[in-house]
Every structure is written in C-alpha cells, then in structure tokens.
Amino acid sequence: MSRLVMKFGGTSVADLERIRRVARLVAAEIEAGHQVAVVVSAMAGKTNELVAWTDGAGAAAQGIDPSDDEYDVVVASGEQVTAGLLAMTLRNMGLRAKSWLGWQVPILTDEAHGKARIDEIPPEKLSAALDAGEVAVVAGFQGVTRDGRIATLGRGGSDTSAVAIAASLGAACDIYTDVDGVYTTDPRIESKARKLAKVSYEEMLEMASLGAKVLQTRSVELAMAYHVPVRVLSSFVEPGEAPGQGTIVCDEEEIVEKRIVSGVAYSRDEAKISLFGLPDHPGVSSTIFGALADANVNVDMIVQSHARTADTANMEFTVGRRDAQRAVEIIRAVQPQVGFEDVRVDEDVAKVSVIGVGMRSHAGVAKSMFKALADKGVNIQVISTSEIKISVLIDAAYTELAVRALHAAYGLDQL
Amino acid sequence: MSRLVMKFGGTSVADLERIRRVARLVAAEIEAGHQVAVVVSAMAGKTNELVAWTDGAGAAAQGIDPSDDEYDVVVASGEQVTAGLLAMTLRNMGLRAKSWLGWQVPILTDEAHGKARIDEIPPEKLSAALDAGEVAVVAGFQGVTRDGRIATLGRGGSDTSAVAIAASLGAACDIYTDVDGVYTTDPRIESKARKLAKVSYEEMLEMASLGAKVLQTRSVELAMAYHVPVRVLSSFVEPGEAPGQGTIVCDEEEIVEKRIVSGVAYSRDEAKISLFGLPDHPGVSSTIFGALADANVNVDMIVQSHARTADTANMEFTVGRRDAQRAVEIIRAVQPQVGFEDVRVDEDVAKVSVIGVGMRSHAGVAKSMFKALADKGVNIQVISTSEIKISVLIDAAYTELAVRALHAAYGLDQL
Incomplete structure (x- = not known):
C-alpha cells in the first residue's frame, strides 16, 4: 500500500470551512487506497498574531536576549490547534485520525530554536499508526530537541516537515498550496505563463531561491537528497472536484523531454x-x-x-x-x-x-x-x-x- | 529555602501589560527569597475561541462522537502560549525562567479527556529546576496521559494544577485572581461584606460548591487532602504595590478563633x-x-x-x-x-x-x-x-x- 504525505499551508486551513475541504481531499486519497499522513501549518494569520505577542513580551527587554526557546513554545501552538481541528474533522467524517505534535512523533531537531534543522525522524510510531489504518495529522513547522524542548523550523518550515516525514516514511509528498503548480513564470506578470508538468529538484531550488515562493528552499534540498517525489498542487478546489495534476518535482533523470529553459x-x-x-x-x-x-x-x-x-x-x-x-x-x-x-x-x-x-x-x-x-x-x-x-x-x-x-x-x- | 506556587487566572494574564504585572509579582517573591513555580491559565477569552473552533469542527458530525483527546490538543494550546510569554517576560526582567508544559513536567492524568484527573506529578524535574534557581512557568489546566496524549482538566483546572504542583513540591500555593480574598458574602450584594483572614478547607469547599466562584472545588479538595496552605489574593495591584494579605485557606485547627458562621x-x-x-x-x-x-x-x-x-x-x-x-x-x-x-x-x-x-x-x-x-x-x-x-x-x-x-x-x- 503506497504511502502519501499531504501538506496544507496556512491559507488552505484558514478557517473551519477550508479545514473541511482539506478533510475531503484527505478522504479521497484514503478512498484511492493510500496510507496518509497530513502535515498542517497554522491557520493563516495565527502565526503572525503569536509572533507579535512574543515581540511584545520581548519589548520589555533590558539588554537581555529574547529567549528563542520560549518563542518556539508560543509560536508552535498555532500548528497544534490546526492538527487537533483537522483530526476532529476527519473523525467526524468517519475516518480514523490522530494528531501528532513534534514531540510525539518525535521530530528530532538541533538546538537552533526559531530556525532549527531536523536531525532525525524515527519512523516507527507514525509507521505503526499508518499501518493500523489511521490518518496521522502532524503539526508542521515544529520539532523537539533531544533535551525535550519545543523547536520551530522557521518560516515555511511546514514544507520541510512534510518532505522530511515523507523521507522517513518512504512516502511521496503532495504540497497543497494556493496555486495549482509551478509555472514558467509569474502568471500575474505574463498571462501566457504555462504550468510545468515536471520540474527537476535543481531547477526548483533555483526558482525558490530566486523568489518563486512556491516551495521553501530547504524542503527542496531535502527532497533532492532523499529522492522524495514532491507534487505541488492546489487545495482550492470545489467539493467533489479533483485537485488536478499539479507539478511534479523530481530527479532530472525522470524528466524525459528536457527543456533548455524551464522558467x-x-x-x-x-x-x-x-x-x-x-x-x-x-x-x-x-x-x-x-x-x-x-x-x-x-x-x-x-x-x-x-x-x-x-x-x-x-x-x-x-x-x-x-x-x-x-x-x-x-x-x-x-x-x-x-x-x-x-x-x-x-x-x-x-x-x-x-x-x-x-x-x-x-x-x-x-x-x-x-x-x-x-x-x-x-x-x-x-x-x-x-x-x-x-x-x-x-x-x-x-x-x-x-x-x-x-x-x-x-x-x-x-x- | 521555602517554595511557593503562584497561580494566575485568565484575567490576570489577559494581555502583555498584565503579564508584565504578573512578572513583577513573581520577581518580588524571588526577591523575598522564595523558590517559585508559576501556574498560568490561557489569556482571557482564548479558551472560548479555541472551544468554539472545536465546536465548529465537531459540527460536521455524522453521528460519530467528537474526539475528546483532539479537543484537548486544541484547547491546551492556550496555556502553552501564556507559559511561553511569561517565561520570556521574566527572562527579559533578568530572571532565569523556563516554561513547562504538561508533558514536560510531566503532570500525569487519567484518560478522561476534557475532564481528566491528575494521577501523579513526579516532582524530580521541577524540583531540580527550582533548586537550580529557575522560575518554573507551568502551563495550567493540562497534563498528559500515560500513553503520551495531551489531556485537559476541565474548566477551572488551573487551580487544580497549581495545588497539585504545590503538593508535589511541598510548597505553599498562592492563587491570584481578580478579587483580593474570600468574603463573608458577595460584596456586590452586601457592601458590608468583610474579607476573611482565614477560612477552613471545608468551609471553602461548601462556598465553592454553593456558587462562590473564587476557587475550583476540586482544587480545594486536593489542598485539604495534602494539607497545602492556599492563599487567595488579587493580581490587580499597581506596580510597586504589594498584593495584600488575601485570605488563607487552611486546616480548621489552624484557625484559632472559630466563627459559628463564616459566610x-x-x-x-x-x-x-x-x-x-x-x-x-x-x-x-x-x-x-x-x-x-x-x-x-x-x-x-x-x-x-x-x-x-x-x-x-x-x-x-x-x-x-x-x-x-x-x-x-x-x-x-x-x-x-x-x-x-x-x-x-x-x-x-x-x-x-x-x-x-x-x-x-x-x-x-x-x-x-x-x-x-x-x-x-x-x-x-x-x-x-x-x-x-x-x-x-x-x-x-x-x-x-x-x-x-x-x-x-x-x-x-x-x-
């Protein structure tokens, strides 16, 4: 049975109606016979609210550094809320589901609070949950250090969570976002821009670091290192509608017809x-x-x-x-x-x-x-x-x- | 060195200015030579917002029970935020402080999600933190089951968290609230109501269960069982002002002059x-x-x-x-x-x-x-x-x- 990690960003889980839409997309993949882990971001706007509070708490600073590990405690709560809400919604649709926080998986990171890097994700617990027929709803953007403190991966970190979990589980990774794929250029500038069916990791890396903000750079590096097939597609589909084919990000060798210039x-x-x-x-x-x-x-x-x-x-x-x-x-x-x-x-x-x-x-x-x-x-x-x-x-x-x-x-x- | 647990409810931590006020009260107790653990509730209004979301996620129910353990995942995030913010604020005042979530202490509970009871709080980790000169900022209202799932204690549970932690640490427990003590009756009804200097656990229990909502019943039962001296006092004091003596809740034997009727x-x-x-x-x-x-x-x-x-x-x-x-x-x-x-x-x-x-x-x-x-x-x-x-x-x-x-x-x- 093939395994799939589905990742949904902040705008895709911005409110309960969108969370229900996400749940339907998950249900469709279960229906199609996949084992599914879902990685979620905080509801759009929530992370900014939490960060503003930590700025305020830091504003009392008398020359002492703001404590990054406490920043992480505050900010990681956003993904926790989404994970719980999506697990509830999935259960209410009749699926077996359970939320997983960074410390529960565990997603082990280094000590660089606020911009931590994932060291290791022991796959045993998530694997067992998937094998038992559960949807694993994982809070993105967060992990835990080896001494048991919450650590966050920095902005865009949920993409990285998703790819790392996919690597750990031997799964493919679908990144749902507010665009339906990777384009030859920004469609807001050039209306003739075309969606690419496939793009190589290296091209995607250059695009991401050059301002095409579809995927976070670190997540593409990770996907390339572990050969995780990533697909970028839109979560903004109507009930009953399929999310389309999106764009597949993969090894260069898997792209048969190579273009000289992709974007x-x-x-x-x-x-x-x-x-x-x-x-x-x-x-x-x-x-x-x-x-x-x-x-x-x-x-x-x-x-x-x-x-x-x-x-x-x-x-x-x-x-x-x-x-x-x-x-x-x-x-x-x-x-x-x-x-x-x-x-x-x-x-x-x-x-x-x-x-x-x-x-x-x-x-x-x-x-x-x-x-x-x-x-x-x-x-x-x-x-x-x-x-x-x-x-x-x-x-x-x-x-x-x-x-x-x-x-x-x-x-x-x-x- | 005497140990003190200070507990602050939602209105006492409702915004960053009030959190700074709480931090000053904590600093004063450190100054006075206490080892201090602080237990905090969610910022006023936050729990209601989170509960409303879980109601929304539950509204899609097709006859399946809403999953209480996911409700806990969502709702426990409120106290997590306050704990992180207070720890940051204390550090920014030059104190050593660290936040502790239910699973980190750990505060071990039974499996009754949404209204869990505390089974046990192994004191070792918190004790070591206090002995090392750290203020331990504990998220109230939450614990963790023995299989590693977040559990909440139900409304008012932060009082119970505070008393249970005090019992575990051999500490006294100061409950800061929006009133400055326990009164002979509701001052909004009888302007001649007087603040009681002392009240027995049993009297307090009867008052709590009869609608005098100063302390949660379960917390008083726990204080009585473990002989934890509890003091109720106001967090609404101006900077530099002492919070007053409040009302001490204690064993009947410690009240020398017994009144026939206390309230x-x-x-x-x-x-x-x-x-x-x-x-x-x-x-x-x-x-x-x-x-x-x-x-x-x-x-x-x-x-x-x-x-x-x-x-x-x-x-x-x-x-x-x-x-x-x-x-x-x-x-x-x-x-x-x-x-x-x-x-x-x-x-x-x-x-x-x-x-x-x-x-x-x-x-x-x-x-x-x-x-x-x-x-x-x-x-x-x-x-x-x-x-x-x-x-x-x-x-x-x-x-x-x-x-x-x-x-x-x-x-x-x-x-």
Missing part, C-alpha cells in the same frame, strides 16, 4: 552596492566580504572592473534589500583599512533569471538572453551564472518587460 | 422540580433518582411530603438549571412505570446558604436563620443541611434580601 524568475528584494576607487591589490575583497560575512549579510552577485585610471578598481555586488543599509555601514567601517573612495547603494534594482537543466548541454542560452533584453532596450548592470541559471541585475522599472521578453524568447508560452 | 453564599443556577401524587410505596424514589443518575443529572436538595390524601406523596428536589428540561423529560419517561400524577419545574428559585465550622459545636444556627428570613417575609421552600452548612431554597426575587438579612443576623458585618 523565468525574478526578485525585487535586491539592492546593489557599488564601491569606487578600490586599491587594486590582493586582500581587498577578502576584507570587505569577510566583514559582511561576519555580520551575517548574504552577498549574491559580484562583479569587479578596472576603473579608467590604471591603479584602482570598481566593484559592484548585491545583497538582500533589508540588509542594504547595514551592509553600507559595515563597509564604511572598513574604509580606513581598505581605502576606497566612495560607496553607493541602489535599491531600485531587480534580478531576473532564466533557469533550465538543458543549459548544461546547450550553448547560446546567454546570448539569446542578452539579445532579447537588448532588443527591448533593457540595460544589464550585473551578470551571474550557475550551471543551470543565468541571472541579470536590471533597473527595477524594467522587471515586467524583461520577464515577458525572456518568456517569449525561449518559447515558454508554447510548451 | 453566606447563594446560587441562582438552580431549578426546582416538583412531583405530585406519587404512589407511596418502596422503590419509587429509587426509580426516579436512578434514571436521573443514569443520565448524569446531579440532584441536590430533596424533600418528600405526604399529600392530603393518605395514599400519595409529593416530592420536590433541585437540579442545575441547565439540566432542568432534560430532567423533566427523563421523569416523564418513567411516568408509566412510577405512576405519579404531575411534574412541574420552577426555574425562579435561588439557594441561599450559611456556612461555618462552628456549627458543629453550636446549636441554634438553623433557628436564627429561619427567624431572620421569616422577619423579612422570605418563604422557605426546601431545606437541606450538612455538618457545617444550612441551605434553603427560596423565590429568586428574594435572593439579595435574604443574603443581607443573614449576613446581619450572624454579625458578619462586624468581624
């Missing part, structure tokens, strides 16, 4: 930092990026160029927009040591990327990209590439234009 | 059921009260009298008002078997009681009661007595008049 992603959460008049000698980059790394600022695209005068260089790089001002302060602090002339920050930028495993074996992808952008008069500020992705930084005002031009250039509207 | 209690949650024309032969009462007991209807006062005609009797008894209609239906169902003539229900009644351990050794208490009521023209419908209590059922319209008359008759305004 166009974009992110507006970027800021570009420019350094002018850097002395051109070894150790400069290491001082600057060392200081940023020490302060936990993530640097993404980097480009260095020689200035017109022979003995100095300019450098540009991007950081997350919310880190921009802090990054500038850090850089100013090392100015005496490094000796550059000026630093500027530009928050009016966007990153647009084309992604596809086919790039590995096809030349000319970058050329088509630059040509398509040039034809529309889009100026490229910074370029970065990986094996299966090319990203460019552009003026934010051109984001939609660039996305649509690239979507057409690779024929993604004709899949 | 006057009343309850409007009563209904009187009258049966007319009962055949006067053995087995009739047993049939009627057996049927009520089978349906879990609690019967309180009972009086039987012979009717004018020699071969039939009339009977009157009281039940909780919310059970009244159900009780009548049950009685009508046994009418063919019992053969009475008529049944009537009167919901317009109140029970007024005088309570005092001094009654054991003093005659004439009942006589003064009946005289005081007669002087004011209050008609007595039913009487019941225990060793330390006399209750009368009267027309509800006379409740306040009767309470004030009795308060004066026993000199309670001159304590």
Whole structure:
C-alpha cells in the first residue's frame, strides 16, 4: 500500500470551512487506497498574531536576549490547534485520525530554536499508526530537541516537515498550496505563463531561491537528497472536484523531454552596492566580504572592473534589500583599512533569471538572453551564472518587460 | 529555602501589560527569597475561541462522537502560549525562567479527556529546576496521559494544577485572581461584606460548591487532602504595590478563633422540580433518582411530603438549571412505570446558604436563620443541611434580601 504525505499551508486551513475541504481531499486519497499522513501549518494569520505577542513580551527587554526557546513554545501552538481541528474533522467524517505534535512523533531537531534543522525522524510510531489504518495529522513547522524542548523550523518550515516525514516514511509528498503548480513564470506578470508538468529538484531550488515562493528552499534540498517525489498542487478546489495534476518535482533523470529553459524568475528584494576607487591589490575583497560575512549579510552577485585610471578598481555586488543599509555601514567601517573612495547603494534594482537543466548541454542560452533584453532596450548592470541559471541585475522599472521578453524568447508560452 | 506556587487566572494574564504585572509579582517573591513555580491559565477569552473552533469542527458530525483527546490538543494550546510569554517576560526582567508544559513536567492524568484527573506529578524535574534557581512557568489546566496524549482538566483546572504542583513540591500555593480574598458574602450584594483572614478547607469547599466562584472545588479538595496552605489574593495591584494579605485557606485547627458562621453564599443556577401524587410505596424514589443518575443529572436538595390524601406523596428536589428540561423529560419517561400524577419545574428559585465550622459545636444556627428570613417575609421552600452548612431554597426575587438579612443576623458585618 503506497504511502502519501499531504501538506496544507496556512491559507488552505484558514478557517473551519477550508479545514473541511482539506478533510475531503484527505478522504479521497484514503478512498484511492493510500496510507496518509497530513502535515498542517497554522491557520493563516495565527502565526503572525503569536509572533507579535512574543515581540511584545520581548519589548520589555533590558539588554537581555529574547529567549528563542520560549518563542518556539508560543509560536508552535498555532500548528497544534490546526492538527487537533483537522483530526476532529476527519473523525467526524468517519475516518480514523490522530494528531501528532513534534514531540510525539518525535521530530528530532538541533538546538537552533526559531530556525532549527531536523536531525532525525524515527519512523516507527507514525509507521505503526499508518499501518493500523489511521490518518496521522502532524503539526508542521515544529520539532523537539533531544533535551525535550519545543523547536520551530522557521518560516515555511511546514514544507520541510512534510518532505522530511515523507523521507522517513518512504512516502511521496503532495504540497497543497494556493496555486495549482509551478509555472514558467509569474502568471500575474505574463498571462501566457504555462504550468510545468515536471520540474527537476535543481531547477526548483533555483526558482525558490530566486523568489518563486512556491516551495521553501530547504524542503527542496531535502527532497533532492532523499529522492522524495514532491507534487505541488492546489487545495482550492470545489467539493467533489479533483485537485488536478499539479507539478511534479523530481530527479532530472525522470524528466524525459528536457527543456533548455524551464522558467523565468525574478526578485525585487535586491539592492546593489557599488564601491569606487578600490586599491587594486590582493586582500581587498577578502576584507570587505569577510566583514559582511561576519555580520551575517548574504552577498549574491559580484562583479569587479578596472576603473579608467590604471591603479584602482570598481566593484559592484548585491545583497538582500533589508540588509542594504547595514551592509553600507559595515563597509564604511572598513574604509580606513581598505581605502576606497566612495560607496553607493541602489535599491531600485531587480534580478531576473532564466533557469533550465538543458543549459548544461546547450550553448547560446546567454546570448539569446542578452539579445532579447537588448532588443527591448533593457540595460544589464550585473551578470551571474550557475550551471543551470543565468541571472541579470536590471533597473527595477524594467522587471515586467524583461520577464515577458525572456518568456517569449525561449518559447515558454508554447510548451 | 521555602517554595511557593503562584497561580494566575485568565484575567490576570489577559494581555502583555498584565503579564508584565504578573512578572513583577513573581520577581518580588524571588526577591523575598522564595523558590517559585508559576501556574498560568490561557489569556482571557482564548479558551472560548479555541472551544468554539472545536465546536465548529465537531459540527460536521455524522453521528460519530467528537474526539475528546483532539479537543484537548486544541484547547491546551492556550496555556502553552501564556507559559511561553511569561517565561520570556521574566527572562527579559533578568530572571532565569523556563516554561513547562504538561508533558514536560510531566503532570500525569487519567484518560478522561476534557475532564481528566491528575494521577501523579513526579516532582524530580521541577524540583531540580527550582533548586537550580529557575522560575518554573507551568502551563495550567493540562497534563498528559500515560500513553503520551495531551489531556485537559476541565474548566477551572488551573487551580487544580497549581495545588497539585504545590503538593508535589511541598510548597505553599498562592492563587491570584481578580478579587483580593474570600468574603463573608458577595460584596456586590452586601457592601458590608468583610474579607476573611482565614477560612477552613471545608468551609471553602461548601462556598465553592454553593456558587462562590473564587476557587475550583476540586482544587480545594486536593489542598485539604495534602494539607497545602492556599492563599487567595488579587493580581490587580499597581506596580510597586504589594498584593495584600488575601485570605488563607487552611486546616480548621489552624484557625484559632472559630466563627459559628463564616459566610453566606447563594446560587441562582438552580431549578426546582416538583412531583405530585406519587404512589407511596418502596422503590419509587429509587426509580426516579436512578434514571436521573443514569443520565448524569446531579440532584441536590430533596424533600418528600405526604399529600392530603393518605395514599400519595409529593416530592420536590433541585437540579442545575441547565439540566432542568432534560430532567423533566427523563421523569416523564418513567411516568408509566412510577405512576405519579404531575411534574412541574420552577426555574425562579435561588439557594441561599450559611456556612461555618462552628456549627458543629453550636446549636441554634438553623433557628436564627429561619427567624431572620421569616422577619423579612422570605418563604422557605426546601431545606437541606450538612455538618457545617444550612441551605434553603427560596423565590429568586428574594435572593439579595435574604443574603443581607443573614449576613446581619450572624454579625458578619462586624468581624
């Protein structure tokens, strides 16, 4: 009997009516002969309410760190409520069901409260429950440390819970969300965007980290590591209606017809930092990026160029927009040591990327990209590439234009 | 070093400002040299919200019982939130603190989900935390069954949690509430009501079960069984202000100056059921009260009298008002078997009681009661007595008049 983990996010369990809808989707999978574990998030809005309370309790701080493990105690209660309510609803539909909290499974994590990583999920108890014909309703986003304290996995952690449980149970994993699959690009920008039937883990990883917020990055990494077949599909179906096929996220080898480019992603959460008049000698980059790394600022695209005068260089790089001002302060602090002339920050930028495993074996992808952008008069500020992705930084005002031009250039509207 | 359990109800932790007030009261006791465990309820209103959701989840019922253990999973989350928030607040004030959920202590209960009884609280873990200088913030109202499922103790259960933990730790127990002690009667009815410095467990039990809702009955029984000194006092004090002495609930022997009557209690949650024309032969009462007991209807006062005609009797008894209609239906169902003539229900009644351990050794208490009521023209419908209590059922319209008359008759305004 095949095993299935079904995961439902906050908007899919936002109220009792939606929880009943979820219960019907679960019942349909049981009917179809699956053993089912369900992973649920907190009802939409609940986590924010709980986090606001912990902020308030932390506001009395007199220089003492807010205690992350107590934050977890408060915030994990949201998923607990949903798990109990869904188990009740399933029982009321005549199914056998039981809720499972992180400490009951147990979902063992490290001690990094608030952003814990799952160490291990002993499968015995959940397995036994499934074999006994019960639906296991697991509270997502939470686990327990080895010394018995509640730990949460950080935002989006329920996806990770679901994939980790699927790996532990040898199950497939269906992630129900408010979209019906993974698209070639954001349909709000390009109405010709198409749903992908299949996408590889690596492509999905690039898409997730590039701002296509369908799946949390960590959950995709985990799925790739344990070869868990993941499917993304919509929970917003009417009673009696099937949820459609969604998009399957799987190993590259399982995708027979490989596309050169699978999708166009974009992110507006970027800021570009420019350094002018850097002395051109070894150790400069290491001082600057060392200081940023020490302060936990993530640097993404980097480009260095020689200035017109022979003995100095300019450098540009991007950081997350919310880190921009802090990054500038850090850089100013090392100015005496490094000796550059000026630093500027530009928050009016966007990153647009084309992604596809086919790039590995096809030349000319970058050329088509630059040509398509040039034809529309889009100026490229910074370029970065990986094996299966090319990203460019552009003026934010051109984001939609660039996305649509690239979507057409690779024929993604004709899949 | 003496140990203290401090318990705070829902109104005392209703928002972050009140939680900070609670934290200051805790800090003062630490300052005074106590080891402190704090037991908290859910923030006021939260339990009702959670219960409403479980009702909603149960509303889909197709004849299957709502699952009480899942109800507990949902509802216990309320106290979890408060425990985490208070622990954070205490830490932010510079104290060492940690939250403890039912399963972490553990507070072991039976399997009666929704109204579980505490079986055992192994003191080792909490004791070690207190000895290590930590404030233990315990989620009230909840425990865990021996097979690892969350169980709640029922409404008011946090009082019981607090007393049971105090018993387990060899601690005294301070119950902080929205009143500053136990009064000779309800101050909203009699402005001359006085706060009692001490009251015995047995008196408190009678008061609690008679509608003076300061302490939950089960918690008083437990305090009496384990000789836990309990103090009732107000959490509604301004910053810097001491919470006053409150009322100490203790063994009768510790009360030096015994009063004949300690207080006057009343309850409007009563209904009187009258049966007319009962055949006067053995087995009739047993049939009627057996049927009520089978349906879990609690019967309180009972009086039987012979009717004018020699071969039939009339009977009157009281039940909780919310059970009244159900009780009548049950009685009508046994009418063919019992053969009475008529049944009537009167919901317009109140029970007024005088309570005092001094009654054991003093005659004439009942006589003064009946005289005081007669002087004011209050008609007595039913009487019941225990060793330390006399209750009368009267027309509800006379409740306040009767309470004030009795308060004066026993000199309670001159304590």
